[in-house]
Amino acid sequence: MVSERLLLGPGPSNPHPEVVSAMTRPMLGHLDPEFLALMDETCERLRLAFRTTNALTLPISGTGSAGMEACFVNLVEPGDTVIVGVNGVFGERMCDVASRCGASVIRVDVPWGRAIDPEALLDAQRAAPHARLVAVVHAETSTGVLSDVEPLKALQQTDTLLLVDTVTSLGGVPLEVDAWGIDACYSGSQKCLGVPPGLSPVTFGMRAVARLGARQSPVQSWYLDLGMIGAYMGAARKYHHTAPVTMVFALHAGLGVLLGEGLEASQARHAAVGGRLQEALPGLGFRLFAEEGRRLPQLTSCWLPDDLDEAALRKALLTGYGIEVGGGMGELAGKGWRIGLMGHNARDRSVVTLLGALLDILG
């Protein structure tokens, strides 16, 4: 008995059917010319999705957290200072990862549920102009909040690099790697790209690549060393590790669906269905958690009506209707949800199915 879920949690989402088909494609060797051509095309599709011309744009062979770690281990050396905006779990995680690289971390904290103020990050950098990095989460998966990244392009006038977590934003909301002066960023396959979890797209601009070359110490991770990974992806085709071939087939197909629809159309679709859900929830007694005007359409955080048992209701949706929603984190743990409408699942049918099931349970 194999269950079929409608995945409306914080990811994974249900993959596009084209992606499922791609995973049944006959296996190729990781050095096969046909695979290398498909990998090149995947990287080119990633550039289009990230809105960048960065040569060093590729999928890391791990989930989103591996992409986060790849960015920090390559850009940071022991003793470096790193400024991190923290308004949720993934900002916290950045601090942990940076510390394990030997960085001295300056936190810019904001209450969970609110957006990071880019001016506060710029102020922190002015107070610590030697900082190697300013790091910020574009779309906080733990709270459903979108932070404004564009003003941070002011960092281009400094020696501090800008690192952005785009795990939940890529494909779902506007993101402009080049126009916003993002030096490095990472994403995940299982959110708005409609691909299973297992790959983390990353892109490094010229300033970030220069940093790799200027390092005094080796990258502490062999597996995530972008100098060596880049030599496999680039003209040299030098063997590093065995690429996860099937997952690359899947990512290639998912990006094909996204670019076939068009980035703006995909973002508009996410905006429309997320807006519809966020309009409907208060009528059922749910209160939205994230700051107004900063709410992600692809991930809605909300408080449940006070009289409802969070875990019991979530379980009733899963077992009675095959619908997964995500539990809350932080303040929302045990009291609220995170509802994802991402990638293939960002469609009206998902909203009416969820609302219909809730009405059926709550009467």
Next chain:
Amino acid sequence: MVSERLLLGPGPSNPHPEVVSAMTRPMLGHLDPEFLALMDETCERLRLAFRTTNALTLPISGTGSAGMEACFVNLVEPGDTVIVGVNGVFGERMCDVASRCGASVIRVDVPWGRAIDPEALLDAQRAAPHARLVAVVHAETSTGVLSDVEPLKALQQTDTLLLVDTVTSLGGVPLEVDAWGIDACYSGSQKCLGVPPGLSPVTFGMRAVARLGARQSPVQSWYLDLGMIGAYMGAARKYHHTAPVTMVFALHAGLGVLLGEGLEASQARHAAVGGRLQEALPGLGFRLFAEEGRRLPQLTSCWLPDDLDEAALRKALLTGYGIEVGGGMGELAGKGWRIGLMGHNARDRSVVTLLGALLDILG
């Protein structure tokens, strides 16, 4: 136009059909009770394959090299001494990874193509009894050599742990994690398990787990921190990173095929077809590279006849017949091959197809 290859290189091999089907299973969330049950069953199947009762047995969310790195970053602290047996690329890689963890590395080198002498490793440990680890590759994928690991169980009488690379050996040749006193080892999904690349099974015994608890410094990798990964896999089910769900479906299915056949039957199958290939190759003018008596059945390394152009012949097999064989490494680069008969491809049909194509080309 999608090519269909017979993958007779050093991995990936063609997955079992049951594995391809499993990857089309409807997606589950990574905290779904059904997924957690399937993950538990996958870990139990891994214990049976590794021949261990180790509680900490699980798939790392990356390829075999991520498993290697997971073992080193968790077991080694800066300043530790690590003894590494080196008879090929993967022993070399272990030295590199250990160095990046801040270890002082003592190499025990053997010419490529020969097996590691376990007595030489034990001598090295007697000369450096404070060493944290002895690390050795069971089946060297770069040379096709099997090294004897069992005598290293003598390390159980010391404070030095035994770490073994079983990427190419698991499922293909006998491996006894508990009976041989292996404290930690890692493998890969894409060799004799008949699963696409993307996961690295690891297992840690009690002495290795005690080492995790006795660490003075945090694990330098957040992504590969086995304390945190174990908390997701264990009773706590504490969220760490999003598991690569589809790849776990695939590994679960591949292990099902292996255990359904039986470990001994699988090993006998690999032995029979590898032996058949190794008997036939000299008749075509190929000379076997690996030391006699130490040849892996699942991966045959060989010199080509002197008058043949290695790259041209390999390309003719690929483009004319859809057969991939692997290029040589080290001394064999440009002069020899590595021919894999692994997992689903360890069958007579693979051998007759390859020999038939070679005869067709060479006339």
